[in-house]
Amino acid sequence: MSGRxxxxxxxxxxxxxxxxxxxxxxxxESLVSTLPEGAADRLGAGVGxxxxxxxxxxxxxxxxxxxxxxxxxSDEWIRETSRAAYRHLGREATAILRLSRLDPEAIVAxxxxxxxxxxxxxxxxxxxxxxxxxHYGNWEIAAATVASRGLPIAAIVKRMGNPLxxxxxxxxxxxxxxETIETGDAPRQVPRVLRAGGVVGIVADQDARRTGVFVxxxxxxxxxxxxxxxxxxxxxxxxxACTARRKPGPGVRYVxxxxxxxxxxxxxxxxxxxxxxxxxxxxxxxxVRGAPEQYxxxxxxxxxxxxxxxxxxxxxTREERDGTILPTGDLA
Numbered sequence: 516m517s518g519r520x521x522x523x524x525x526x527x528x529x530x531x532x533x534x535x536x537x538x539x540x541x542x543x544e545s546l547v548s549t550l551p552e553g554a555a556d557r558l559g560a561g562v563g564x565x566x567x568x569x570x571x572x573x574x575x576x577x578x579x580x581x582x583x584x585x586x587x588x589s590d591e592w593i594r595e596t597s598r599a600a601y602r603h604l605g606r607e608a609t610a611i612l613r614l615s616r617l618d619p620e621a622i623v624a625x626x627x628x629x630x631x632x633x634x635x636x637x638x639x640x641x642x643x644x645x646x647x648x649x650h651y652g653n654w655e656i657a658a659a660t661v662a663s664r665g666l667p668i669a670a671i672v673k674r675m676g677n678p679l680x681x682x683x684x685x686x687x688x689x690x691x692x693x694e695t696i697e698t699g700d701a702p703r704q705v706p707r708v709l710r711a712g713g714v715v716g717i718v719a720d721q722d723a724r725r726t727g728v729f730v731x732x733x734x735x736x737x738x739x740x741x742x743x744x745x746x747x748x749x750x751x752x753x754x755x756a757c758t759a760r761r762k763p764g765p766g767v768r769y770v771x772x773x774x775x776x777x778x779x780x781x782x783x784x785x786x787x788x789x790x791x792x793x794x795x796x797x798x799x800x801x802x803v804r805g806a807p808e809q810y811x812x813x814x815x816x817x818x819x820x821x822x823x824x825x826x827x828x829x830x831x832t833r834e835e836r837d838g839t840i841l842p843t844g845d846l847a
Contacts, residue, residue, distance in 0.1 A: 529679050537679035544612045544683075552767055555609050563605020567598055573813050577601075580812040584733035599808035603761070607653045610767060614655070614687040619663035622691060626660045627762070629772035630755070634714075637753040637775060638666070643709030645754045646773060647743045649720030649799045650811030653769060655688075657759035658716045660771040662692030667713040669694040671701050671742075701742070709752050716757075717743050720799060722818045729821045730793040733800055738819040744791035747778050754778060754791070756798035760806055774798070 529537070547555040566572050577597045585593070617625075637644050646661070646668075648654050661668040670688070672695045675681040688695060696704040696715075708715050719740040720732075727738035747754040757773035776794050779787050803810045 527678050529677070533677045533679055536677050537683070540680050540683070544615060547609050547612045548616050552613070553765070555613060556606050556767055559605040559607070559609030560602040561605065563601040563603065563608070564598065566605070567601025576815060577812040580814075580816060581807070583735060583817060584812075585807070596808050597812070600810070600812050603809050604811070604813070606767075607761070610653060611655050611684075611687075614659075614691065617659075617691070619659075619692060622656070622659045622663035625767055626656065626663070626759070626769045626771050628660060628664070629770060630757075630774050631664075633775055634666075634755060634773060637755070638712060638714075640753065641712065642750065642752045643712055644714050645709075645743055645747055645752050646714055646716045646757045647719055647754060647776075647795050648716065648757045648759075649718060649803075650814065651720075651758050651799065651803055652760040652806075652809050654718050654759065656769050657757055657771055658688070658693045659691040660759065660769070661714055661716070667694070667708070667711070668692075668716055669696050669704065669708045669713060670716040671696045671698060671705070671718075673698050705746055706750055709746075709750050715746070715752075717746075719743050719795070720816070721814055722816060724819050725822075727819070728789050728792050730789065730796045732796050732816065735817055736821045737796070737817050738821075739792050739796055741788050741792060743795060744788040747791060748780065748784065748787055754795070756795050756802075758799070758802045760802065760809060772802075 547558065550558065567574055567577070574597060577600060578593050581588075581593045581596055585596075634644060646657070648657055658668055658670045670693055674697060675684070685695060694708075696708075705715050717740075719742060721740070723738040723740045725738070726741075728741050729736040730739050731737070732739070743754060746752060754776050755773040756776050757771070759769045759771045762768040762770055776791065776798065779790050781787055
């Protein structure tokens with residue numbers, strides 16, 4: 516096999532398809548950026564409705580997830596919440612495309628932080644802070660909210676398949692003061708940020724397959740990334756459950772809230788990781804229940820089934836590997 520091997524962290528070479536996608540993405544960005552904010556918001560909702568309605572892209576996955584999470588609701592509620600989720604996704608995609616028009620002052624004007632004093636008090640302890648969120652509301656706005664108020668934040672991200680689109684999103688994040696850490700660099704970079712008194716953001720609610728820990732999410736065991744809990748326990752860092760929820764009514768405004776989650780230390784690392792992961796999942800679930808249409812039901816959250824109960828010949832323990840500590844996902 517010929518060709519140069521790409522080094523870790525090196526951007527892959529864009530293909531012709533990548534370039535075509537990038538041109539279309541920039542054209543769409545230009546369109547929504549020139550529209551008044553309200554018009555762009557309505558356009559995004561309309562496109563989302565089209566994707567979920569006539570096109571029906573991933574609609575079966577969305578409705579199946581909603582039925583798993585809300586088994587006692589009616590079919591009409593499932594259908595309406597599904598439609599609302601598509602409209603929300605379209606609006607937030609538009610909001611992200613419009614980041615090129617925003618500066619930190621604009622982010623401040625659009626966000627209402629809750630729990631800010633508690634975060635500052637935690638940072639005064641000298642070990643930084645870990646903010647854990649999920650695909651709810653607008654996770655890009657969550658990180659930008661922290662940066663816009665003068666706190667250094669680095670978000671753990673998984674690079675997109677299109678390197679040109681990924682580079683553009685990286686440019687927009689940096690413009691708003693958000694540093695990024697690739698998942699593979701997290702074991703080295705997260706301690707650096709925390710030792711410097713900074714904030715680390717992690718989106719950690721996607722299916723973690725067999726490397727995750729199974730904790731309840733809407734009453735069902737879900738494979739969940741262990742990374743946030745491991746970082747908190749190993750680095751003695753305070754951890755917060757956070758979300759950025761869009762406010763109802765006219766205008767594009769968000770309530771960005773967070774509360775500190777106690778970190779239990781019993782000496783049993785695996786038990787403590789499971790406990791903290793469970794608490795973080797419960798906090799996210801409580802927020803989602805407040806506005807279920809703002810959650811990313813398009814991902815198969817319960818894709819991985821829990822392992823069978825150990826028999827007498829199996830104690831159920833497993834070797835802890837460095838490769839299991841990292842969350843995948845986007846920006847927190």
